[in-house]
Amino acid sequence: MSLPNVWHHRRVADSGAKACYVCYKPSTTVLITPDNKDHFYVCVGHLKDRGFCLPIVDEAEAAAQKKHQELEEEIEKVKKEYEEKQKRKAEKRKEKKKEGKGKDSKEKKEEGKSEDAEDAEDEKEKEDKIKELSKSEPKVEDAPRIFALQKNFHQMRLDRIRNAELARRNRERLNNPSLFPTVPSGDP
Known part of the structure; x- marks a missing residue:
């Protein structure tokens, strides 16, 4: 049986943590073959080794x-x-307030409403741009996702699979009654 030396990194839930293959500490990181024939838990620190x-x-x-x-x-x-635009608008408002102290209250309310509408519009524009950019590309993790084990560790995994297959075959043989010899039926 040939097992390719390609292992994909996967994560499991914290409740599904099992012992690390190397150090036996609980780990939620799993290395699995692409064909799902073999897998084992390993610590993140060992992946960097x-x-x-x-x-x-x-x-x-x-x-x-x-x-x-x-x-x-x-x-x-x-x-x-967007932040720079907001700073500039805030500065303009301060200047207008200084200049517009002599204006009556109706004009001030109208200016305030128009400024609020512009702020809401700018905020919406900013959010739309960010959403558009975020949707265009899914998140990518920084850590590598595919690994190749060193030859000794890979050979250990192959031996483990081979031994499990032999044990399964032996169990099947022992459960088969035709494996054992029959009692002689003739006279001695």
Whole structure:
């Protein structure tokens, strides 16, 4: 039986934590083969250990991560522009208040309403831009998702699977009554 040395990183719920394959501490991180034939729990710290496994870099994933970073930068840029607009508007309001102390209250209320409407419109515009940018690309984790075990650990996993298969076959043989010899039926 050939088991490819490709392992995908998955997470389970905290209630599903089991002992780490290496250190036996509870872990919620699982390495699983793409065909779901084998899996084992391992600590996140062991995934960073070069003596245990090496990350397999996927070109498409790296490109997606780079695109995600650019998207985050663009969102930050939109937020900064919005904050600058708000500062400028606040400064203009202060200047208008200083100039408009002699105006009557009706004109002040109308100006205040128009400024509030502009603020609401700008706020909505900012939120729309951020939502649009966020929807365009799903979140990508920084940690690698695919690993290759070192040859000794991979061989241990192969031996474990092979031994489990042999034990299963032996159990089936022992449950089969035709395996044992029959009692002689003739006279001695």
